[in-house]
Amino acid sequence: xxxxxxxxxxxxxxxxxxxxxxxxxxxxxxxxxxxxxxxxxxxxxxxxxxxxxxxxxxxxxxxxxxxxxxxxxxxxxxxxxxxxxxxxxxxxxxxxxxxxxxxxxxxxxxxxxxxxxxxxxxxxxxxxxxxxxxxxxxxxxxxxxxxxxxxxxxxxxxxxxxxxxxxxxxxxxxxxxxxxxxxxxxxxxxxxxxxxxxxxxxxxxxxxxxxxxxxxxxxxxxxxxxxxxxxxxxxxxxxxxxxxxxxxxxxxxxxxxxxxxxxxxxxxxxxxxxxxxxxxxxxxxxxxxxxxxxxxxxxxxxxxxxxxxxxxxxxxxxxxxxxxxxxxxxxxxxxxxxxxxxxxxxxxxxxxxxxxxxxxxxxxxxxxxxxxxxxxxxxxxxxxxxxxxxxxxxxxxxxxxxxxxxxxxxxxxxxxxxxxxxxx
Amino acid sequence: xxxxxxxxxxxxxxxxxxxxxxxxxxxxxxxxxxxxxxxxxxxxxxxxxxxxxxxxxxxxxxxxxxxxxxxxxxxxxxxxxxxxxxxxxxxxxxxxxxxxxxxxxxxxxxxxxxxxxxxxxxxxxxxxxxxxxxxxxxxxxxxxxxxxxxxxxxxxxxxxxxxxxxxxxxxxxxxxxxxxxxxxxxxxxxxxxxxxxxxxxxxxxxxxxxxxxxxxxxxxxxxxxxxxxxxxxxxxxxxxxxxxxxxxxxxxxxxxxxxxxxxxxxxxxxxxxxxxxxxxxxxxxxxxxxxxxxxxxxxxxxxxxxxxxxxxxxxxxxxxxxxxxxxxxxxxxxxxxxxxxxxxxxxxxxxxxxxxxxxxxxxxxxxxxxxxxxxxxxxxxxxxxxxxxxxxxxxxxxxxxxxxxxxxxxxxxxxxxxxxxxxx
Numbered sequence: 001x002x003x004x005x006x007x008x009x010x011x012x013x014x015x016x017x018x019x020x021x022x023x024x025x026x027x028x029x030x031x032x033x034x035x036x037x038x039x040x041x042x043x044x045x046x047x048x049x050x051x052x053x054x055x056x057x058x059x060x061x062x063x064x065x066x067x068x069x070x071x072x073x074x075x076x077x078x079x080x081x082x083x084x085x086x087x088x089x090x091x092x093x094x095x096x097x098x099x100x101x102x103x104x105x106x107x108x109x110x111x112x113x114x115x116x117x118x119x120x121x122x123x124x125x126x127x128x129x130x131x132x133x134x135x136x137x138x139x140x141x142x143x144x145x146x147x148x149x150x151x152x153x154x155x156x157x158x159x160x161x162x163x164x165x166x167x168x169x170x171x172x173x174x175x176x177x178x179x180x181x182x183x184x185x186x187x188x189x190x191x192x193x194x195x196x197x198x199x200x201x202x203x204x205x206x207x208x209x210x211x212x213x214x215x216x217x218x219x220x221x222x223x224x225x226x227x228x229x230x231x232x233x234x235x236x237x238x239x240x241x242x243x244x245x246x247x248x249x250x251x252x253x254x255x256x257x258x259x260x261x262x263x264x265x266x267x268x269x270x271x272x273x274x275x276x277x278x279x280x281x282x283x284x285x286x287x288x289x290x291x292x293x294x295x296x297x298x299x300x301x302x303x304x305x306x307x308x309x310x311x312x313x314x315x316x317x318x319x320x321x322x323x324x325x326x327x328x329x330x331x332x333x334x335x336x337x338x339x340x341x342x343x344x345x346x347x348x349x350x351x352x353x354x355x356x357x358x359x360x361x362x363x364x365x366x367x368x369x370x371x372x373x374x375x376x377x378x379x380x381x382x383x384x385x386x387x388x389x390x391x392x393x394x395x396x397x398x399x400x401x402x403x404x405x406x407x408x409x410x411x412x413x414x415x416x417x418x419x420x421x422x423x424x
Numbered sequence: 425x426x427x428x429x430x431x432x433x434x435x436x437x438x439x440x441x442x443x444x445x446x447x448x449x450x451x452x453x454x455x456x457x458x459x460x461x462x463x464x465x466x467x468x469x470x471x472x473x474x475x476x477x478x479x480x481x482x483x484x485x486x487x488x489x490x491x492x493x494x495x496x497x498x499x500x501x502x503x504x505x506x507x508x509x510x511x512x513x514x515x516x517x518x519x520x521x522x523x524x525x526x527x528x529x530x531x532x533x534x535x536x537x538x539x540x541x542x543x544x545x546x547x548x549x550x551x552x553x554x555x556x557x558x559x560x561x562x563x564x565x566x567x568x569x570x571x572x573x574x575x576x577x578x579x580x581x582x583x584x585x586x587x588x589x590x591x592x593x594x595x596x597x598x599x600x601x602x603x604x605x606x607x608x609x610x611x612x613x614x615x616x617x618x619x620x621x622x623x624x625x626x627x628x629x630x631x632x633x634x635x636x637x638x639x640x641x642x643x644x645x646x647x648x649x650x651x652x653x654x655x656x657x658x659x660x661x662x663x664x665x666x667x668x669x670x671x672x673x674x675x676x677x678x679x680x681x682x683x684x685x686x687x688x689x690x691x692x693x694x695x696x697x698x699x700x701x702x703x704x705x706x707x708x709x710x711x712x713x714x715x716x717x718x719x720x721x722x723x724x725x726x727x728x729x730x731x732x733x734x735x736x737x738x739x740x741x742x743x744x745x746x747x748x749x750x751x752x753x754x755x756x757x758x759x760x761x762x763x764x765x766x767x768x769x770x771x772x773x774x775x776x777x778x779x780x781x782x783x784x785x786x787x788x789x790x791x792x793x794x795x796x797x798x799x800x801x802x803x804x805x806x807x808x809x810x811x812x813x814x815x816x817x818x819x820x821x822x823x824x825x826x827x828x829x830x831x832x833x834x835x836x837x838x839x840x841x842x843x844x845x846x847x848x
Binding site (some may be wrong): 181330 | 464494495496497523548551552555577578595597598604605606607608609610612613616617620655656657658676695696697698722724725726727728729731732733735736739740743754755756757758759760762771772775776778779780782783784785790792793794796797800801808809811812813815817818820822823824825826827828833834835836837838839840841842844845846848
């Protein structure tokens with residue numbers, strides 16, 4: 001039975017107990033969400049996850065970190081180091097987006113080592129393995145695509161990004177619509193080009209029932225990829241994006257009808273005045289299926305700092321209803337991320353998720369802020385630092401210069417407002 | 425005549441011409457704003473500013489960078505290096521908040537070298553010079569306070585933060601109200617403690633007419649400091665904050681009545697769900713006087729990353745009506761910032777100001793995004809990097825690893841979605 005089927009029979013599973021405890025909600029709350037499709041628990045029935053999580057309405061906003069090799073960079077050892085950083089710095093899930101040589105061995109290692117749920121984009125395996133054999137993704141048959149999806153399901157992958165919304169109809173909308181940035185999703189581009197070369201409908205869309213039945217067998221959560229997400233704030237909320245979102249809404253309903261868990265992926269690049277609208281639209285078109293957003297970036301001008309330009313959008317998205325944030329690192333648009341980039345992306349996204357939770361009134365979220373603010377007022381710098389989001393970094397900055405006095409920092413010294421006003 | 429008096433007589437000054445050109449608006453637009461008090465031009469009549477700016481409604485969101493020594497750190501040479509970074513990385517104004525030894529010489533050097541408007545908090549000079557003489561700020565008379573304000577006015581300071589809103593009444597509200605973080609403004613704490621020790625009303629409030637007449641004589645812009653701004657998201661929008669804001673609104677009207685330019689300072693620490701409300705409240709209580717906000721931070725958990733936690737709030741504040749953003753560096757709450765911290769704070773705040781401008785629909789703001797997005801789609805990485813917010817950083821990240829192919833980066837390599845889909 002899938003988690004949804006169990007919930008519908010009011011059978012409390014061990015997994016439900018674990019994720020309910022972690023989020024500080026009742027098992028009933030989780031199960032009601034599973035039934036309605038507003039909550040998912042990405043967990044392949046074949047994999048034992050040490051720290052599983054639930055994602056969805058009323059829960060803490062969750063964070064995904066993309067790791068994986070590129071054709072030019074990465075190794076199993078390096079990706080496992082990234083995984084360690086993910087575990088240390090607040091990732092709730094990881095996606096292995098490897099496209100380098102031997103990507104199957106990377107995925108195998110990550111699935112073996114990861115205490116977190118693991119997601120993939122199965123299309124990448126086809127693209128890379130065909131390329132390694134001197135062939136091309138575009139020669140793959142529909143059957144081959146499903147074989148790889150099934151193979152990865154058997155390996156224990158917990159959630160799949162499936163680009164089923166890139167249909168002929170949506171592409172015709174895209175073609176009529178002059179976009180600044182075209183297609184910026186790798187999976188979306190691969191499938192669109194496959195369709196163009198083979199003159200066929202998207203096999204993931206045409207055979208979505210088969211996607212559902214694989215997901216059901218392994219209790220995999222489907223993440224409906226937004227292959228046509230805008231890649232520039234100039235393209236935000238445009239027709240191709242909305243047309244695809246409508247299809248994703250239909251596919252989400254189809255999956256739910258089969259008791260398969262589903263989340264919907266969203267943009268990308270959105271100016272802040274359009275973020276609330278985007279969140280509301282997804283909730284409406286997808287019947288409150290959990291929304292998994294990549295950022296969004298609120299401006300395109302900041303390559304090198306896109307963890308910052310995107311975390312602004314992510315916080316606002318989380319506040320207005322996104323449940324699951326895919327981090328963006330400072331290397332986005334420029335290079336594959338280093339270990340340091342992964343860390344910086346994750347810290348930024350923990351700030352986003354936590355700030356959204358405070359604003360949404362998620363129970364207990366603000367307690368962390370209260371604790372740290374009390375320590376700050378008391379000038380208990382040791383406690384202040386050790387309670388902070390990254391004690392090592394806070395300690396490093398605090399120690400950079402010396403003060404004669406222990407109860408002030410080098411910013412204000414004896415003019416510390418907290419010290420001056422303590423008698424009040 | 426002050427800028428406001430000139431505007432009222434429809435006399436177009438050279439300064440108005442300069443700032444109108446810079447913002448891409450008409451001189452009339454600037455002068456209407458000056459008349460209504462919704463726009464200010466911080467520029468002491470005695471100082472020649474190379475790149476002056478206007479701040480206010482309908483204009484690009486402006487950025488202030490705080491520099492200056494602390495009792496433990498800093499020198500003239502170091503502060504001038506910070507100034508260079510401010511000029512290079514998008515600061516519109518700087519504030520010299522020095523509290524180290526010989527702060528007068530630091531201010532003198534900054535006023536001499538800065539092509540940007542310069543602000544100060546005159547109270548700091550009194551605190552430091554008294555301390556250097558073995559005395560204390562709390563022994564200063566009201567007369568001494570005004571002497572220093574007048575002295576700095578004669579030196580050419582373009583805008584002053586004046587903590588006139590910390591009144592006996594507001595402090596009584598603060599005392600009744602149990603706050604987590606107390607007083608976190610240095611100026612606010614100094615003046616509150618002065619009042620407690622001297623058992624007197626705030627001299628800046630009591631003699632606000634004298635503040636106005638100095639500002640008028642030198643055409644200095646008054647920045648009404650929020651000495652009781654909350655220092656924790658738990659304290660946001662509390663009674664002491666609002667009581668002080670009401671007083672600042674009254675003082676702003678008083679200054680405007682005398683044709684003196686005035687901006688109002690705001691928080692601080694505000695969860696994202698309260699930011700719009702805070703902006704609207706200020707606009708209402710202060711009759712749309714330009715709003716100058718410090719961040720605000722949207723969570724307290726991130727010392728070491730407070731440029732990020734605050735830039736989220738700053739962007740949203742800018743979108744909802746703040747006109748002037750005071751940057752926060754990664755060192756906030758931990759240490760005086762290094763040169764690198766100043767740069768990182770400024771880049772983050774340029775992202776905020778620009779993103780707010782896109783969302784507010786400031787004319788021409790999105791052109792930068794369009795330009796960079798077109799270069800990105802064309803995989804013109806050289807153009808992409810040189811058009812970005814920090815070309816040096818973008819270049820560094822892009823070059824970190826090598827690719828065989830020149831038209832893709834190491835993130836996706838040959839699986840670059842832009843490359844795959846270019847035929848579409």
